[in-house]
Amino acid sequence: MPSSNEPFTQAANSWDLETLYSDLSSLKGKRLTPVEKRHLRGLLCGCSPAEIAEKLGKNGKGVETDLCATIYRYVKSLLDKSDEKLENWRNISEWLDDAGYKNQSIKVPGLDLSPEKAVVNVTNINIESDQIVFLISMKIPTYQDSDSLEDELNNLDNYRSN
Template sequence: MALTDKQFTEALQHWDLDTLYADLASAKGKSLTPVEKLHLRGLLCGCSPSTIAEQLGKNAKGVETDLCATLYRYVKSLVGKSNGKIENWRKIAEWLEDAGYKRKLDRVALDNLLPEKSVVNITNINIENNQLVIAFNLRIPTSKALKTSGKNLDILNNVALD
């Protein structure tokens, strides 16, 4: 399998990779290699070294060895934990998140997501089986008046939202 930027792309959505790559390059003393970037994205996507190896068709021990010799050292240097021991690969993402490299999710107002004149009424909020349950009615205006038959209403009444 060819190494490309199309693997572990979920990291692009949640992490400031450009800044992280640049800062890690400073810690390393030169640019990260494409393989180092790929392995880093895999870790940031929550993949273990063995999962990364599996997805790339590589030997798991080889990927673990590469990570210990490269990325783990650069990250420890970058976040000021040079003397710290990495007991688990998950520490890399935790340290980088604590250092501010994870993007903050933008809050979007509900009004911006729904068409004008939509109405949302919350009818009930409670806790059931350690879950917050919110019941609501949502009315979204249509462009044309729709004729509904009894059959259509039966279908709508049986729709469940997860």
């Protein structure tokens, strides 16, 4: 997980970076470098190579060259798209999303289930017989007052039962 002073950390909110890093590293034959990870996160945050370069204080052509020699090549190989032409840098995040590397979010009317807003605490861990039992507390902020939220959830239940 990138540290808070690293650029493009918001990619961790929407993407399974650990799995993606691991899969790309396996393909590469060694770990991704910090620069490769930074460039990949920049793409996953929707930044163009020029924007990545600007945010990192680098030369735009240099970042584009680095991306072509590393991340673009690794992703194409990982997703078996080596024969496909990369039309646009946006293809990388689209391809990775299609391959399942983007975190799936659940939409519930009136609830904000984004990872940065919801709070999950493990309050207790017990070993019982052949099981490990976790007691979990969740706090999920709502967009609306509780009466409106209750109406929305009832409407959702009614919709599902029809």
